[in-house]
Amino acid sequence: MTKTETAARGQRITFSQVHHSFIHGDRAVPVLEDFTLDIPPSQFVSIVGPSGCGKTTALSMTGGLVHPRRGTVKIGESTVSHTSRDVAFLFARDALLPWRSVRSNVEIAMEVHGVDKKERRERADAWLRRVRLDEFAESDVLHLSQGMRQRVAIARTLVQSPSVVLMDEPFAALDAQTRALQQEEFISLWEAERPTVIFVTHDLEEAILLSDRVILMASRPGRIVADMAIELERPRSQEMRGGAEFRSYFMDLSDRLRHEVDKVDAAVMNMRKKS
Numbered sequence: 292m293t294k295t296e297t298a299a300r301g302q303r304i305t306f307s308q309v310h311h312s313f314i315h316g317d318r319a320v321p322v323l324e325d326f327t328l329d330i331p332p333s334q335f336v337s338i339v340g341p342s343g344c345g346k347t348t349a350l351s352m353t354g355g356l357v358h359p360r361r362g363t364v365k366i367g368e369s370t371v372s373h374t375s376r377d378v379a380f381l382f383a384r385d386a387l388l389p390w391r392s393v394r395s396n397v398e399i400a401m402e403v404h405g406v407d408k409k410e411r412r413e414r415a416d417a418w419l420r421r422v423r424l425d426e427f428a429e430s431d432v433l434h435l436s437q438g439m440r441q442r443v444a445i446a447r448t449l450v451q452s453p454s455v456v457l458m459d460e461p462f463a464a465l466d467a468q469t470r471a472l473q474q475e476e477f478i479s480l481w482e483a484e485r486p487t488v489i490f491v492t493h494d495l496e497e498a499i500l501l502s503d504r505v506i507l508m509a510s511r512p513g514r515i516v517a518d519m520a521i522e523l524e525r526p527r528s529q530e531m532r533g534g535a536e537f538r539s540y541f542m543d544l545s546d547r548l549r550h551e552v553d554k555v556d557a558a559v560m561n562m563r564k565k566s
């Protein structure tokens with residue numbers, strides 16, 4: 292069976308006692324402290340928290356872009372030490388190459404990994420059908436709307452059949468209506484193949500709607516302060532936002548987030564008073 296025919300299966304992701312700091316001038320500023328998290332295969336996990344708490348740093352470590360100063364990050368049994376073809380990224384900026392057509396943007400990772408031309412084309416076209424852009428395969432990406440561009444980016448990410456997908460505010464640049472459509476579309480694409488997902492967002496409703504589990508981080512240094520299972524049934528839809536269970540998750544998370552943001556504000560005020 293080729294990789295094209297195999298449904299992607301998620302891999303376990305484990306962070307064990309990860310500590311990290313970035314050097315600013317002559318001092319090390321702690322970013323993550325004792326960050327420990329076990330994500331079972333195929334779980335969809337969102338990370339939320341105040342700006343600067345280390346969400347993107349944790350995500351980048353999973354992708355092998357940042358290496359922890361202490362502790363380990365594993366995918367399956369292997370410690371992450373570099374980027375891998377099993378791990379795909381999706382960001383707010385779609386990073387499509389403007390000089391390439393829609394199809395050849397979707398083919399790019401397969402090209403890098405040496406997949407032959409015929410298979411590349413078949414896989415790209417299959418994904419363009421799934422994101423409803425098959426009519427635009429030959430088009431120039433510059434002529435697409437922002438929502439269509441993000442669908443090309445989703446196809447480019449999922450065409451690799453990754454076992455892990457790392458998403459950093461992927462829908463943040465879209466208007467509210469397009470964003471709602473893309474969230475729903477992404478959930479159904481994910482439900483078909485179920486790679487493990489880590490999804491970073493500032494939008495609590497988005498986190499609840501998409502995830503099996505929401506991790507709330509606090510800052511200075513970044514650590515986990517809440518780990519909430521979201522037990523809404525699947526398939527999920529936008530209408531669920533109005534339901535009592537959804538609202539209760541939202542109230543709980545927003546109270547806890549507000550509390551964390553207030554603590555950061557108070558700490559900053561104290562530092563200012565002292566200096």
Ligand SMILES: Nc1ncnc2c1ncn2[C@@H]1O[C@H](COP(=O)(O)OP(=O)(O)OP(=O)(O)O)[C@@H](O)[C@H]1O
Pocket residue numbers: 313314322340341342343344345346347348349
């Ligand atoms: N390459 C880097 N060099 C130095 N400092 C960095 C670097 N990357 C991140 N930082 C700092 O580490 C902290 C955590 O950054 P990170 O981007 O992980 O936070 P975040 O929670 O994703 O923030 P946001 O929600 O604003 O995107 C911030 O204070 C940031 O300034």
